[in-house]
Amino acid sequence: MEVKNYATFKEGVNACVPTILGYVGIGIAAGVVGKSVGLSILEIALMSILVYAGSAQFIICGMLALHSPISAIIFTTFLVNLRHFLMSMSVAPYFKKEPLITSVGIGTLLTDESYGVLMTALSNERPVTSAWTHGLNITAYITWILSTVVGGLLGNWIPDPHMLGLDFALVAMFAGLFILQVDYPLRKKTKETLIVIGTVCLSLYLFMGFFTPEISVMLATLLGCTVGVVNHGN
DSSP states (O other): OOOOOOOSHHHHHHHTHHHHHHHHHHHHHHHHHHHHTTOOHHHHHHHHHHTOOHHHHHHHHHHHHTTOOHHHHHHHHHHHHTHHHHHHHHHGGGGTTSOHHHHHHHHHTOOHHHHHHHHHHHHTTOOOOHHHHHHHHHHHHHHHHHHHHHHHHHTTTOSOGGGGTGGGHHHHHHHHHHHHHHHHHHHHOHHHHHHHHHHHHHHHHHHTTTSOHHHHHHHHHHHHHHHHHHHHHO
8 A cells, every 4th residue: 555655845746636626626716706796817816816715705706796895805804714723723733843934834825625635644643744735735826826817817708607517616625625534534533533523513503593604614613623622632
């Protein structure tokens, strides 16, 4: 059986392939949507460079179409991306020996997808280097920017991304990453893994009845993390 390595920048790039396949489709869709609300190619590129969050960029475009105030757009984007603080904090202990600038770089470019790949690597209980993580993050970052720009260029010919099923690319990518991340822990600690998954799913369903989707995801994530830590400690 081939043992995967998580050491070099090139190996990080290779680990990013599933993310690349998903980013191309959803990135093009994001570019098309951005073009449809009146953004220029430069503005689409800048949004991808500075915001770098697929769900937030779709929301920004939707709010621009509704002529929402800039303060509301900024606040909503902040709430949607607040989960990145939790993701960065959860992986920070693995890079505590790295220089501050390296840790900042890893946290800044960490997304849901790259986080999923990174956690899958960490679950294999093999050392993960900063070079490997940079290869993973930077490859995903460049792919996303280029994909949204291509989508912006194609925006005049693809008025509706749903016609080609591009909107499903993000769902498919998350499903694949989820299976990869859960497979190893599930085989090793089936009971603990199922408890965490069940806690997150049930709490998210309940929270959605009282809070916004963004806050519900945050609360469900925090509760799932708490249950996971308690079970691990026991």
